[in-house]
Amino acid sequence: MGKYKEIINFIKLQYPKQDFIPLHAPVFNGNEKLYVLDTIDSTFVSSVGAYVDKFEIMMADLSKTQKAVAIVNGTSALQVALRLSGVQNGDEVLTQALTFIATINAIIYNGASPVFLDVDLDTMGLSPNAVQAFLEKYGELRDGVCYNKNTNKKIAACMPMHTFGFPVHLEELITICTKWNIPIVEDAAESIGSEYKGMPTGSFGKIGVFSFNGNKIVTSGGGGAIVTNDLELGAKAKHLTTTAKVPHPYEYVHDEIGYNFRMPNLNAALACAQIEQLESFIQNKRNLALDYSTFFETKGINFRTELPNTKANYWLMCLELENKKDRDLFLKETNNNKVMTRPIWQLIFKSPIYSSFQRDSQENAIFLEERIVNIPSSVR
Numbered sequence: 108m109g110k111y112k113e114i115i116n117f118i119k120l121q122y123p124k125q126d127f128i129p130l131h132a133p134v135f136n137g138n139e140k141l142y143v144l145d146t147i148d149s150t151f152v153s154s155v156g157a158y159v160d161k162f163e164i165m166m167a168d169l170s171k172t173q174k175a176v177a178i179v180n181g182t183s184a185l186q187v188a189l190r191l192s193g194v195q196n197g198d199e200v201l202t203q204a205l206t207f208i209a210t211i212n213a214i215i216y217n218g219a220s221p222v223f224l225d226v227d228l229d230t231m232g233l234s235p236n237a238v239q240a241f242l243e244k245y246g247e248l249r250d251g252v253c254y255n256k257n258t259n260k261k262i263a264a265c266m267p268m269h270t271f272g273f274p275v276h277l278e279e280l281i282t283i284c285t286k287w288n289i290p291i292v293e294d295a296a297e298s299i300g301s302e303y304k305g306m307p308t309g310s311f312g313k314i315g316v317f318s319f320n321g322n323k324i325v326t327s328g329g330g331g332a333i334v335t336n337d338l339e340l341g342a343k344a345k346h347l348t349t350t351a352k353v354p355h356p357y358e359y360v361h362d363e364i365g366y367n368f369r370m371p372n373l374n375a376a377l378a379c380a381q382i383e384q385l386e387s388f389i390q391n392k393r394n395l396a397l398d399y400s401t402f403f404e405t406k407g408i409n410f411r412t413e414l415p416n417t418k419a420n421y422w423l424m425c426l427e428l429e430n431k432k433d434r435d436l437f438l439k440e441t442n443n444n445k446v447m448t449r450p451i452w453q454l455i456f457k458s459p460i461y462s463s464f465q466r467d468s469q470e471n472a473i474f475l476e477e478r479i480v481n482i483p484s485s486v487r
Contacts, residue, residue, distance in 0.1 A: 109436075112440075113406070114403075114406070115446050118446050118482060121398065121487060128445065128447060129483065129485065130423065130481060130483055131322045131324075131422070131484050131485050132322075133321060133322075134486045135381075137380045137383055137384045138379075138383065139380040141380070142158060142376035142377065142380045146158060146376040147373075152373045154369030154370065157372070158372050158375040159369075161375070162327075162379050163332075166334060167334065169299070169300075169307065170310050171306060172310050174335055174337075174338055174341025177330070177332055177370035178330070178332055178333060178369075179370050180318065180329050180331045181318025181320065181330075183331060184331035184332060184368075185292070185316050186212075186217060186366075187344060187348055188344075189292055190347070191314055191333075191340050191347075194219050195217070195218065195261075197218060197219070197261075198220075198261045199221070199222050199258065199260045199262050200219050200220070200263060200264045200265070200266055201224055201233075201238060201262060201264070201266070201289070202224070203226050203232065203472070204221075205270065205454060205476065206268045206270070206452060207268075209296070209318075210266065210296075211455050211461060219263065220465075221461070222255070222262070222464065223455065223469065224237040224238055225237040225468065225469050225471050225472055226472050227276060228471050228474065229414055230270065230414065231411075231479070232267050232268055232276075233266075234471065235283055238265065238280060238284070239283050240467070242287050245257045246262065248288065251288055252288065253288055257465065262289055263290075264291070265284050265289045265292070266291070266293075266294055269295055269301060269308050271411075271424075271481070272301045273414070273417070274302070274308050274417045277303045277311050290313040290314075291311065291312035292313060292316065293308060293311060293312040293314070293315040294316055296323075296331075297422050298419075298420060299317050300324065300386075301418060310336070313340070314333060314337075314340065314344075319332070319378055324392070324486075325378065326378070326381060327370070330378055347363075347365045349365065349368075350366065351363045351364065351365025388486050389420050391487060392424075392486060393421055395484070396410075396421045408426055409426065409427040411426070422484065424483075424484040425480060425481050426480050428478050428480060429478070430477065431478070434450060434477060437480055438480060446483060451480070453476065
């Protein structure tokens, strides 16, 4: 097996009944079949139904926000969240290049441009220091609105992403963005159940967004959610994502350009059953993280753990290896031995279609890109 034989064997011990160990597989041990069959029996399998309503109530309760809206997927939820926060064609959004592509595509879908700022080494998420440095150099308030002096474009939002379920330094980021009148949209796609200073991620920004893709801790097969403490914004989110149709028993009247971004009742049924098990899922994963942490400490390898005053859901657990050469060897040996691992994302600006957007030095992001690998993290 090579250099990483002991690690491969230890990971296999965590999942002894599996020949191939995936990165993160869903677990269906609750009411999933019951709720899905109930939906089929009701005939309400599309975008209206009791489970959509139940899902929205559960998500508002889970995120400790006033309103939740079910969306067809996380990318669409981000797209609408940015529009609701005031992002328009020609604007800019401060965000991170070390992220899944959905974060950036949602900005582009609104006709806006990303500004790629560095991440913190400890959170792997958007760095308040990087945001502050950028704004001090390029930011300018004009009648209470923040503009980029370099491009003369409005900076309409800041969108941090809680990488792998590890919360960013929210308090510092909120302080900076408040000073510059920039609304925060939290990309909490990976951080359901994670907390920052006792409050759920997704509840700190003007709007928060979650994803329920097939590889998430809670899955609906495909799905997303918008959460907010602004009831007016929540109602607007529901209106826009249900084709902006004016309520009427039979007439079709649409008062603005909306989206058919509704989560089907069938998917919502699956999500409800999954949310019921979230607490046990996270505890199971936190136990796995403890086992991993203890093991990797004996190997002198940095297993990433939560920071003080935070609670991580440990969606995808990760190692920080010494350099890119070690990273590449680790990926090759593990995957060749049926233990699925993967590197952190390639920095978005390295893709030719995103290479022209403004960015800072990306020193920390480059360091992490060359060293971080995800290891199997499924509920055992």
